[in-house]
Amino acid sequence: MAAIERNRASCRNHPSGRSARERRRYSNSRSARGLLNRSYRRPKLRVMTSTLILLLLIAAIVPFWMASRDASERAVRLAREACSRAGVQLLDHSVALHGLGLARGRDGWLRLRRRYQFEYSTIGHDRQRGSLALLGGELLWITEPERASSPS
Numbered sequence: 001m002a003a004i005e006r007n008r009a010s011c012r013n014h015p016s017g018r019s020a021r022e023r024r025r026y027s028n029s030r031s032a033r034g035l036l037n038r039s040y041r042r043p044k045l046r047v048m049t050s051t052l053i054l055l056l057l058i059a060a061i062v063p064f065w066m067a068s069r070d071a072s073e074r075a076v077r078l079a080r081e082a083c084s085r086a087g088v089q090l091l092d093h094s095v096a097l098h099g100l101g102l103a104r105g106r107d108g109w110l111r112l113r114r115r116y117q118f119e120y121s122t123i124g125h126d127r128q129r130g131s132l133a134l135l136g137g138e139l140l141w142i143t144e145p146e147r148a149s150s151p152s
Contacts, residue, residue, distance in 0.1 A: 071114050071134050072097065078132055078139060079118040086145040091119040091127060103135055111136040120145045 075095045083090040099115035117131045122145075132142035 067112075068097075068114075071112075071137065072116075074137060075114070075116040075118075075132060075134060078142060079116070079130065082130070082132075082142055083118075083120050083145055086120075086147050088120045088122050088145045088147070089124070091121055094118070095132075098131065105135055105138075113140070122146060 072095065076093070079095050080090050080093075095116045095118045097114060098117045099113075101113050101115075102110050103113040105111050113133060113135050115131060115133045117129055119127050119129055121127060128145065130143045130145050133140040
């Protein structure tokens with residue numbers, strides 16, 4: 001009985017709250033050496049978390065960027081076709097994104113609606129503006145360029 005009381009007293013007096021026997025048993029363990037100490041693990045966990053967040057962010061941005069490039073190339077192709085049908089010249093061979101928003105498609109799902117503007121010339125020294133809109137990858141509308149008038 002006295003041995004138990006001494007053991008309890010030594011546990012209460014020691015900062016870890018363990019008996020001398022328990023302290024000897026765990027003295028060679030990893031936790032005693034500080035390898036599993038929370039202050040040691042937290043920086044690793046923060047680095048892993050920030051790396052994971054960065055990878056998830058990249059994984060979300062890359063498909064958006066690729067879809068935007070595809071839509072831009074499709075808008076250039078559609079503007080070029082509309083200008084050639086009207087017999088006008090597409091200026092600068094570029095189409096600029098003018099607006100980005102959400103709209104519902106025919107199937108009811110929300111998709112990105114992209115509005116593009118382009119410039120064309122009817123007689124060579126004037127500039128006129130046309131525009132088109134894409135919902136996802138399909139054409140919503142396009143303002144057809146005015147047909148070039150023949151010089152009189």
